[in-house]
Amino acid sequence: MGGDNAPSVVLEGVAAALEADPALKIVLCGPDEVVTPFAANHERCEAHVTTQVIDMGEHPARAVRQKKDSSIVVGCRLVKEGQAAGFFSAGSTGACLAAATLVVGRVKGVQRPALAMPLPAPSHPLLLCDVGANADCKPAYLVQFARMAGIYAERILGIPNPRIGLLNIGEEEEKGNDLAIKTHALMAKQVPGFAGNAEGRDILTGDFDVVVCDGFTGNVTLKTIEGTSKVLFKMVKEAMMSSAKAKIGALALKSELYELKDRMSADTYGGAPLLGCKGAVVVGHGSSNAKAVKNGILVTARAARENVSEIIAQTLAGSDASNSEQVE
Amino acid sequence: MGGDNAPSVVLEGVAAALEADPALKIVLCGPDEVVTPFAANHERCEAHVTTQVIDMGEHPARAVRQKKDSSIVVGCRLVKEGQAAGFFSAGSTGACLAAATLVVGRVKGVQRPALAMPLPAPSHPLLLCDVGANADCKPAYLVQFARMAGIYAERILGIPNPRIGLLNIGEEEEKGNDLAIKTHALMAKQVPGFAGNAEGRDILTGDFDVVVCDGFTGNVTLKTIEGTSKVLFKMVKEAMMSSAKAKIGALALKSELYELKDRMSADTYGGAPLLGCKGAVVVGHGSSNAKAVKNGILVTARAARENVSEIIAQTLAGSDASNSEQVE
Known part of the structure; x- marks a missing residue:
């Protein structure tokens, strides 16, 4: 149901x-x-x-x-x-x-199961974890999220030796809120494949295979990606209907854009595993x-x-x- | 310099x-x-x-x-x-x-100055605050961010009686992390124009004029919007170059898509005020x-x-x- x-x-x-x-x-x-x-x-x-x-x-x-x-x-x-x-x-x-x-x-x-979401990125999927199971987290939880998500990325998404990032607000290790700074230090020691901080703009670029964060930030990020994609696709569609000339252009592009929309659709991965x-x-x-x-x-x-x-x-x-x- | x-x-x-x-x-x-x-x-x-x-x-x-x-x-x-x-x-x-x-x-x-970023949304700008000045926040800070951003939205962005949202992971008031739950209760009492929780997917839709959050979440959100837009525009561009037919279609759409890109560009607002x-x-x-x-x-x-x-x-x-x- x-x-x-x-x-x-x-x-x-x-x-x-x-x-x-x-x-x-x-x-x-x-x-x-x-x-x-x-x-x-x-x-x-x-x-x-x-x-x-x-x-x-x-x-x-x-x-x-x-x-x-x-x-x-x-x-x-x-x-x-x-x-x-x-x-x-x-x-x-x-x-x-x-x-x-x-x-x-x-x-x-x-300590805490975490919800991981495979996101459609241009080159290969990106696993964002946690996307909402744990709104408040401790550094040790995030270390476990990283290890569990790394296993899932390798075994199920087929990404060998996944590059694991910590979602943060700067590249440098001293950047971030209290949680991120403490987590960075722990992850550097305990997470194989840890590749440093990932910023919001790095999520879909393919530089990371797994991005780890608390469930509050992850849920906001996931919905922001969904919302931004939806608004942009809607605006592209409107632009294509805005004049007779544009409509003709849109017709010629139809199959390419449907293919793109399909490729960026979350349906491909079917769901979020609770790790x-x-x-x-x-x-x-x-x-x-x-x-x-x-x-x-x-x-x-x-x-x-x-x-x-x-x-x-x-x-x-x-x-x-x-x-x-x-x-x- | x-x-x-x-x-x-x-x-x-x-x-x-x-x-x-x-x-x-x-x-x-x-x-x-x-x-x-x-x-x-x-x-x-x-x-x-x-x-x-x-x-x-x-x-x-x-x-x-x-x-x-x-x-x-x-x-x-x-x-x-x-x-x-x-x-x-x-x-x-x-x-x-x-x-x-x-x-x-x-x-x-x-208590804490906050960096506010006007985001280009389809209908009118959305002011996201804080986008990075304060990585760790207390509820009372966010209440002040809301009031300051409300003033800026009204006086400078020209939005009368701005609808102010709290960035959160659900619509219901009991949703969120500890900070968001406590902030919601305070904002409901102290912020004129408070319109409840805004989710990541609501940011660009025009349902809110101001969205308030801690600087960590705000910075991740801002960069996620930038990153997602960049990736999608790049993919649309690639789709348009993928065949001779697509190229012709793209040519007919050129001015509309440039206009769209221009409209969604952060350059329009020139910068982020430190409130x-x-x-x-x-x-x-x-x-x-x-x-x-x-x-x-x-x-x-x-x-x-x-x-x-x-x-x-x-x-x-x-x-x-x-x-x-x-x-x-």
Whole structure:
């Protein structure tokens, strides 16, 4: 039931994911009349009837506690119980985060799970982390975000030896707010692949593969990129409709610009993984279309198969000694 | 000597500003060989020879203390001594902030001066404040930023009753990090025109006239907007060059797209005012062209004539009673 266009777009995405990945099995959680007929018509899809729905506007943690038979809570419980290897939803991000944390649980050693968003950049995706799971952070959290996001970038986005940046307001190590300055010092010691401070203007240029920040700054940054792109594309479109001559020019450019818009669309990556959570949990955009749902499911499957959570657990356990000296 | 293309671009901008504003007088600070011949050839321009230059890479506060005969420090001293009503520079932002704070000084009652940046949005400019003067903030600072930026938006940008937003990660008042939640509660009581939380995606849409945040988040946001615009314009350009047909289309659209790029350029507003500083202090972009320098000087003159500092002083003094209950 997740997303603005559920359930039709979700079902379309599920069907496309099943077709694209012949080894994939999906447990579809939702109302009887939605999931049962769909599962009957699709191989490798099992219906799991749920009776409650968490709406976008509800208080996440409260909703998760009260609506135990919602598709989000049930989906997460299946992961917890080992009946599913991963969970994908395009529903309320807050509720997904709450359910993943409360129901699925954290990987041992992880202080705070973090939401990572692969951003479409011209050359290759950029993983921004955290984009909203943790509004207030300590330096040690950001160090873990960097390590977890580095693993995800390498294993799932296919970027060998990712260059990891700390989102900051200058290139020099002494620049930044209190959190950034302390984090820089820790990251320099504890994060392999740390490549220094990344500024807002460096995010989409390809100079970094992973950019780490607190969830407040990350969420503002993510929405600023989305908002700026939307406004600019709208203005380009208006410019193209502003005169007869411009319209003719626009017609000649149509396919190129659609291709560009498609390439810069978040749908390609399907969703944001919640790193540091047991199992593979991926949260889709509320406005996900069928393509985004399909890609979100496929990336969840890949994260489950690659055992990203387990690698995170082992990596963090291996560095426990060096992490014992933590800055609060 | 400020900016990447000094002194030629600065001199061009000064000449254009003198021409545009017949009541304007400019004291031009810089090396003898630059300022003396220029002043000799231009009415209403007085040369003030300085012997030192603060480079972009220097530590701002240290440079300001050591290079007392740099154009930035001397210009600020002229304001302090009442020999100039305002100061504009396209030099090191950090050095300008340091000189303005250390030499010119704060308006009485202002806890922290803040750098405000007018952003080109489709319908009318949006004033983002703080964009980097204060990396770590307390709620009471942000309340003052909101009031000061509101005055500037009304008096200088010509926006009556500006709608003031708090940059945050959700619309609801309980959303945000600790700073944002506490600031929201204070702003609701103390800021006329407070219109609630603004998200990253709301910045350029025109729903708000002023958006307030700490200087860390503001600087990241500003550079993210710049970076995203740059990447997208570059990609549109590449799409237009990708085939013969596309090139023909691009040719037909050329004037419309140049007009759009021009409209979305920061040069229109010329610079960022440092609010809460005595006199009128405006900092230009390091990559300012002549148009940006001209507009930066004109806006400095307008801020001086409108007596923005004095209005800020009176407004903050008038609300001392309500501000006495401050959240730290």
